[in-house]
Every structure is written in structure tokens, then in C-alpha cells.
Amino acid sequence: MKKQPLILLTNDDGITAPGLRTLVKVMNTIGEVVVVAPDSPQSAMGHAITVNDTLYCKKEYIDDGPQTEYSTSGTPADCVKLAVNEILKRKPDLCVSGINHGSNASINVIYSGTMSAAVEAGIEGIPSVGFSMCDYSWNANFKSCEKFIKIISKELLAKSNKKNIILNVNFPKISAGKNYKGVKICRQAKSYWKETFDKRKNPNGRKYYWLTGEFINLDKEKDSDQWALNNGYISVVPIMYDMTSYSEIDDIAKWNLNG
Numbered sequence: 001m002k003k004q005p006l007i008l009l010t011n012d013d014g015i016t017a018p019g020l021r022t023l024v025k026v027m028n029t030i031g032e033v034v035v036v037a038p039d040s041p042q043s044a045m046g047h048a049i050t051v052n053d054t055l056y057c058k059k060e061y062i063d064d065g066p067q068t069e070y071s072t073s074g075t076p077a078d079c080v081k082l083a084v085n086e087i088l089k090r091k092p093d094l095c096v097s098g099i100n101h102g103s104n105a106s107i108n109v110i111y112s113g114t115m116s117a118a119v120e121a122g123i124e125g126i127p128s129v130g131f132s133m134c135d136y137s138w139n140a141n142f143k144s145c146e147k148f149i150k151i152i153s154k155e156l157l158a159k160s161n162k163k164n165i166i167l168n169v170n171f172p173k174i175s176a177g178k179n180y181k182g183v184k185i186c187r188q189a190k191s192y193w194k195e196t197f198d199k200r201k202n203p204n205g206r207k208y209y210w211l212t213g214e215f216i217n218l219d220k221e222k223d224s225d226q227w228a229l230n231n232g233y234i235s236v237v238p239i240m241y242d243m244t245s246y247s248e249i250d251d252i253a254k255w256n257l258n259g
Helices: 018-027 076-087 113-123 143-159 225-230 246-253
Strands: 006-010 032-038 057-060 068-072 094-101 128-133 166-171 183-185 191-201 207-217 234-239
Touching (some): 006 076, 018 128, 018 143, 032 076, 057 076, 068 076, 094 113, 094 143, 143 166
Parallel strands (some): 006 094, 032 068, 094 128
Antiparallel strands (some): 166 234, 191 207
């Protein structure tokens, strides 16, 4: 009998988040599922790892089903490290992160704990995908994306050839009864956050700051993830953790850096 694929699930919204519970249900139809997720929300943690504190891990029993589940006190990247090095008896065939409550398209991928977990899996040589929905509501309706999550995950399992392919998949928010227009393979849109700090005082008179901001999309081209989402398409962006700017190497090599 062919062994079932081993699928590691994680997220950054916490182990009880509805998005992750949806993933558990879908991935149980594909393979053997092990969940290793934060015990509390870890949004916008990026690729932070725990080095100056202790890490705790506890077995959990949240939903009925064949999956095995653990919560940890760490970040999403910590969860993947713990899973691969301590919890699992073999390397996962696939790592699935999410479903994030909110967009991780364009520049948001830099800050995303959801995507950093997927990237950490990629570093470990595990094909991975992060799923996000452009709806920040805790009660977001994930039913519409279940079919596509299953299709994309099965394709990644079948076609990755054990390579560390990393996909950033975002679902637009659609109205009840509506359908996605389709799936588009995209590049990351050129964008940024125009940030401001709301300055306040606590009851003791001490100043504190609350980060706010406006998302600025500089990219109007139809091959970007932001265009796809704005027009009702699911965006799929292959990403990588090599941050070298190869196009600049030759020019910078001509600088007089040796004095």
C-alpha cells in the first residue's frame, strides 16, 4: 500500500483560528495531517524565531478527526523548526500555512508570519504553500476557497518533485453566492504601506504609539497579484528566500570599494 503523504499544517493566527480549522478539514482528505501551530495569535511576526526565551509545546485535541495536533509558545517559523527537528519522525511531503485572516499579497509577504512559516519549510527543502483570504473577519467564510486549496495542494504535491517550491496564494473577498473568476499565476505587485503612528497617552500619562497606515499600490499591470485580487481572481505567486538582487551585482562590482 502506498504511504499517505505527510502534511504539516501551521499558521500565524493561532491553533484555534477558523482558517486553520478549515485547512485541517481539507488536508485530511489528502494525507496524514500533523498540526504544529502557535498557541496564540502571531500575526505580522515575519520570520522571527525564539532565541532568548524558552519554547513550550503541548499536544492538543481540538477537532474530531485523524489529525495529530500540537500548540507551541513560539512563532510560525518556530513551529516549522520544532515540527521538522523534534516532533515529526520523517520530513513532511508538504507544508501548508494559513488560511490567514487578511491579505498577504504584494508587500505584505515581507511581514507575514503565515508566509514566513512556508518559507521556513522551503528552507528545509519541503514544498510549501501559504493560503490567505482578503477578509480580516474572524468569521470569514472559507467555504468558497476549499475546492481551490485542495486542487493547489494536490498539484504542488504531485508536481514539485520534492523541490522546495513555495507558493503565496491569496483569495479575494467575494460576496455570498458569487464565484471566483479563476486562478492567475502572478508576480508580486510593487506597493508599500504609508505608515503613521497614532500617538496617545495611557492613564498614567505615559506616551505610547499605535501603528496605522494606508496601503499604496504603485502597480497597475495586469500580471500582478494585487490586480488579480482586485478583479476577483485567486492570485498564485511563486516566491523564494534568496534575497540577492542579481541585476545589481555587476554594477556594484565596479564601485571603488577597496579605497
